[in-house]
Amino acid sequence: MTKRKAEKQQSAAPLSAFAARKARQQQAQNVTATKVEAPVEPVAEPPSKRPRTSPEGEEQSNANVTESPSRNTRSKTQQVSSPLATTTGQPKKATRSQVAETQPQESNEKEETQLESLENDASEGPDEMNEDEVASVVGDADGYESPAETPAELQNFPLSKARLYKNNIVYADDNTLCIRIKEKMNLALMGQYDLWVKRGVVSLMGAKLHPSQRVYRVYAPSTHSLPIIKCVSGVDGEAEVEIKSCNSGLARLRDLSPLYQKIWNGENTTADKLTLKGAFKDSRRSFSVLYTSSDDHLNRHLRPLHLDKKWSASMRALSQRQGRLRVLVCGPKASGKSTFSRYLLNHVLSPAPETENGFINTDGVAFLDLDPGQPEFGPMGQVSLAHLRSPFFGPPFTHSSLHNSRDGKILRSHFIGATSPKEDPDHYALATMDLLEQYQTLLAHHPQCPLIVNYPGWIFGQGLEVATWLVKYLGLSDVVYMSEKGPTEVVEPLAFAANEARVPMTILPSQPTDFVSRSSAQLRSMQIQSYFHASHSTSITNPLWSDMPLSRTRPIGVNYDGHKQGILGIMALGSQINPIMLRQILEGAIVGVVAIESRTAITGSSDSSNGAASSGVEDGTDSNADEMDMDSEEPDVQTSSPFSIDASIVRTPEGLPYLFTGSGSCTPLSPKASNCLGLALVRSVDATSKKIELSTPIPSSRIRESIEQGHELVLVRGQIDNPNWAISEEYYSARAAERRYQQSCIRAKKSGESTDEQAQREQTLALLRDRTRRASQVPWMTVVEDNSKLQRESAARREKSLWKLRKKAYPGSESETDW
Known part of the structure; x- marks a missing residue:
C-alpha cells in the first residue's frame, strides 16, 4: 500500500541516521547563519532478537504494567510475573510498599479541581474512564518491534x-x-x-x-x-x-x-x-x-485504511476466479498479509444482488488460517479452517470466536500450543494437511466455495519448505506475495514452485504503516482476553462482552479421577516433565481442550476401543450442581499392545492423569483423529475432590455434543504466552469501581446532600478501597507506589510512545531467527 498524496506532502521522521543528517543539512540551508541548529539525535539501530532493556524498562520485566500518575492520585506500578496463580485458592501476601489513603476535609475549590480531574479521565467514550496509561512492554518476543517517539x-x-x-x-x-x-x-x-x-x-x-x-x-x-x-x-x-x-x-x-x-x-x-x-x-x-x-482530543496516531492501487487491482482479478479461487497469501512479517486477506475475504463475500458476470456467492468462503501467532478468527496457539458467509468489519480481537455465530463457524482446528510454527514444524505440517482434507469435504456440499489461505511470516528454512509444498500440491489458483523487496532467497523458490504448478504468482507492495500503538504481544493479549470474555447467543447476531473478572465467574468442575472421570489425560507439549511438577505448571495456565475422535490420535495406541469415558463435567464446585453425566461404558483398554493408554498415563501424587508419549519430548496428538474445541484457563486443581476448575468460553452444548459422538477429552498444555492479564483483572476492576464511585461522591457533595447520606457514601467508599487493597495482594503481583519525578517522566514518555515495526526479510535478520 503506497502513501497517500497528503501524507507525502508532510514532513516525516527520518528513517535512518543518513536520512536524518541529509534532512537537517537541507534545513540548515534555509535558515540564517546566526541560528544555531539543534544537535542531531541518532536513530537507534534495530534491536537484536531480545531488545536491550531501558532504565525504566528494567522495572517492567515479566510483563510489568505501569500506571501513569494523574491529578490527586498516586502512581502505582503493578508487576505481573508468571506462571499465573490460581484465583480460587487462599492468596499469599505479596511484598508491597503502600501508603494508607486518607480522606481529609476538602475545600470547595479542591472539590471542583478533583471533579474536573475525574471528568477529564472519563473523556474516552460514552461511559469510559481512563484509569491507566498503556505501558510499552520492553522486550517483546517479536524482536524487531521497539518503542519510538511520535513525530x-x-x-x-x-x-x-x-x-x-x-x-x-x-x-x-x-x-x-x-x-x-x-x-x-x-x-x-x-x-x-x-x-x-x-x-x-x-x-x-x-x-x-x-x-x-x-x-x-x-x-x-x-x-x-x-x-x-x-x-x-x-x-x-x-x-x-x-x-x-x-x-x-x-x-x-x-x-x-x-x-x-x-x-x-x-x-x-x-x-x-x-x-x-x-x-x-x-x-x-x-x-x-x-x-x-x-x-482527536487524545492526540493518537490515527491513519485511514486505504487500499493501494495494486491491491485493488489484484482483488478485482482474484474475484474473477469466482468459485475456482484458491489463493495463498504469504510474505514477511508486518507486510500486510492479514489486512489483505481480510479485505479479499470481504470483497468476495460482498452481498451484491448482481455482478458484472452474473455470479452470486451462495456457498460462502473457506478461510484457512495457518498463522498461530495472530489468527483472524480464534485465539492464538492454533490453526483452523473457517466457513464464512458474511463480511467482518473489525480487527481480530473483535471476532476472536465464532461459537454460535450466524456469520460463520470454525469447521475444524488444531492446537499447536505455540505462537510460532517453528516450535514443531512436523506437527504444523500434519495439521495443515488435515485442514486441507476438511476443505475437500466442504467442497462436496459447497462446490463453489473459494479458499483463502493466510500463511504466517515464517518464510525461511522449514517455513519456506512448507510454503513451497502448499504451492505445489494444494491445487491453488493464485499465489500472492506481500513484499516487493524480496528477498530473492524466498521469492525465487516460491516463483519456481508456482511455475512448476502452473499457478500465477503476484507480488504486491507491503503496507506502509511504520508506527502502531500496540505491539504484537499486546495484541495477542487483547485477543485472548476478548476470547475469554465474549459470549455468543443464537438469539442475537453480534457477540457481547462481559467486564466481570474471570476470578468472579463460576468455574466448571471437571473430574480427573474416579468413575466419573471427565478427561482422558493431560499432556504437556515439549520436553518431558517430572509428574510431580504437573500441578505446578498446570495451575494458572492456558490449555487446549482437544477432543480425541479415535484412540489412534495417541501415538501407538490401539483403535479397537473407541468409546468415550464417563463424563464428570459439572458447573461450579458445589456438590449440588447439575452434572453433565453422559451414560457410556468404560473403554476396554488393549493390554496386548505395548503402547496402550494405561502404559502412557502416569498418575501424579494428586491423581492427575499425565499423558506422555514419545522419546525425550512429547509427541502431539495426531490431527487426523483429534479436533481442538477451544481454550480454557485452569483456575485450580483440587486434590481432595479430584477436580480441575476451568474457565472457558466453549459452549457446554459443544462439549456435550462431542461426548455424545464418542469423543474423549484431553487437556493440552502448550507454550503460549502466560495469561498475565488474568492476574490483574480483579485489581483493575476494583480500581475502576472505586474511581467511579469517587466521581459520584464528589458530584453529590457538590450538589448538596445530607450528613447521613455522606456517611453512607463514606462507608461504601471504604469497602471499595478495601476491595482494591485485597485485590493488590494476590500472588505473583506486587503493587508499588512511586510518585517520584523519574516515574512521572517515564509515564509521560510511555504515553507518547508508539511501536515502530522494523521489517526485515533477509537471511540472518530477526525475521529469519524469530519469523
Whole structure:
C-alpha cells in the first residue's frame, strides 16, 4: 500500500541516521547563519532478537504494567510475573510498599479541581474512564518491534474527504446519524457502530455494500487503521447511510486491562457537535466522525485504511476466479498479509444482488488460517479452517470466536500450543494437511466455495519448505506475495514452485504503516482476553462482552479421577516433565481442550476401543450442581499392545492423569483423529475432590455434543504466552469501581446532600478501597507506589510512545531467527 498524496506532502521522521543528517543539512540551508541548529539525535539501530532493556524498562520485566500518575492520585506500578496463580485458592501476601489513603476535609475549590480531574479521565467514550496509561512492554518476543517517539508532524493527518453540513445530514439525534455521501467521497469514523445502507453503494474494508435490510456491525479502534466509508455509486450521485450507536460491552474491557483503554472515540469532535445540536447537553455516541487526526482530543496516531492501487487491482482479478479461487497469501512479517486477506475475504463475500458476470456467492468462503501467532478468527496457539458467509468489519480481537455465530463457524482446528510454527514444524505440517482434507469435504456440499489461505511470516528454512509444498500440491489458483523487496532467497523458490504448478504468482507492495500503538504481544493479549470474555447467543447476531473478572465467574468442575472421570489425560507439549511438577505448571495456565475422535490420535495406541469415558463435567464446585453425566461404558483398554493408554498415563501424587508419549519430548496428538474445541484457563486443581476448575468460553452444548459422538477429552498444555492479564483483572476492576464511585461522591457533595447520606457514601467508599487493597495482594503481583519525578517522566514518555515495526526479510535478520 503506497502513501497517500497528503501524507507525502508532510514532513516525516527520518528513517535512518543518513536520512536524518541529509534532512537537517537541507534545513540548515534555509535558515540564517546566526541560528544555531539543534544537535542531531541518532536513530537507534534495530534491536537484536531480545531488545536491550531501558532504565525504566528494567522495572517492567515479566510483563510489568505501569500506571501513569494523574491529578490527586498516586502512581502505582503493578508487576505481573508468571506462571499465573490460581484465583480460587487462599492468596499469599505479596511484598508491597503502600501508603494508607486518607480522606481529609476538602475545600470547595479542591472539590471542583478533583471533579474536573475525574471528568477529564472519563473523556474516552460514552461511559469510559481512563484509569491507566498503556505501558510499552520492553522486550517483546517479536524482536524487531521497539518503542519510538511520535513525530509531532504526524498528528495532523487527513482522514476524510467529505465534510458534514446541514444539507447532507438527513436526520440526527443522540443515538443515530443519517447522512448522504457524494460519489468518490469518503468519511472516517472511530468507535463502534451499526451501519445500514439505505441508498446507493458504499465500500467498507474491501466489501461493496448495496441497499438492503442488513445492518453491519463495525469496530474501528485506534489500535488499527480506521475503516473508511466510501461512496462507490448512488442515486443522483449520492449514497445514503444510517450510522447508529451500539453497546457490545467490548469498551468495558478497559476496566480489566489498560490495553483496552484509549482505543475508542473520545470527546465529541466538531462534526459530532454539529450533528448533536438540539440533543441533550452531555449526549455522546459510541462513534465519532473525524476529518483529520487533529480532531482527536487524545492526540493518537490515527491513519485511514486505504487500499493501494495494486491491491485493488489484484482483488478485482482474484474475484474473477469466482468459485475456482484458491489463493495463498504469504510474505514477511508486518507486510500486510492479514489486512489483505481480510479485505479479499470481504470483497468476495460482498452481498451484491448482481455482478458484472452474473455470479452470486451462495456457498460462502473457506478461510484457512495457518498463522498461530495472530489468527483472524480464534485465539492464538492454533490453526483452523473457517466457513464464512458474511463480511467482518473489525480487527481480530473483535471476532476472536465464532461459537454460535450466524456469520460463520470454525469447521475444524488444531492446537499447536505455540505462537510460532517453528516450535514443531512436523506437527504444523500434519495439521495443515488435515485442514486441507476438511476443505475437500466442504467442497462436496459447497462446490463453489473459494479458499483463502493466510500463511504466517515464517518464510525461511522449514517455513519456506512448507510454503513451497502448499504451492505445489494444494491445487491453488493464485499465489500472492506481500513484499516487493524480496528477498530473492524466498521469492525465487516460491516463483519456481508456482511455475512448476502452473499457478500465477503476484507480488504486491507491503503496507506502509511504520508506527502502531500496540505491539504484537499486546495484541495477542487483547485477543485472548476478548476470547475469554465474549459470549455468543443464537438469539442475537453480534457477540457481547462481559467486564466481570474471570476470578468472579463460576468455574466448571471437571473430574480427573474416579468413575466419573471427565478427561482422558493431560499432556504437556515439549520436553518431558517430572509428574510431580504437573500441578505446578498446570495451575494458572492456558490449555487446549482437544477432543480425541479415535484412540489412534495417541501415538501407538490401539483403535479397537473407541468409546468415550464417563463424563464428570459439572458447573461450579458445589456438590449440588447439575452434572453433565453422559451414560457410556468404560473403554476396554488393549493390554496386548505395548503402547496402550494405561502404559502412557502416569498418575501424579494428586491423581492427575499425565499423558506422555514419545522419546525425550512429547509427541502431539495426531490431527487426523483429534479436533481442538477451544481454550480454557485452569483456575485450580483440587486434590481432595479430584477436580480441575476451568474457565472457558466453549459452549457446554459443544462439549456435550462431542461426548455424545464418542469423543474423549484431553487437556493440552502448550507454550503460549502466560495469561498475565488474568492476574490483574480483579485489581483493575476494583480500581475502576472505586474511581467511579469517587466521581459520584464528589458530584453529590457538590450538589448538596445530607450528613447521613455522606456517611453512607463514606462507608461504601471504604469497602471499595478495601476491595482494591485485597485485590493488590494476590500472588505473583506486587503493587508499588512511586510518585517520584523519574516515574512521572517515564509515564509521560510511555504515553507518547508508539511501536515502530522494523521489517526485515533477509537471511540472518530477526525475521529469519524469530519469523
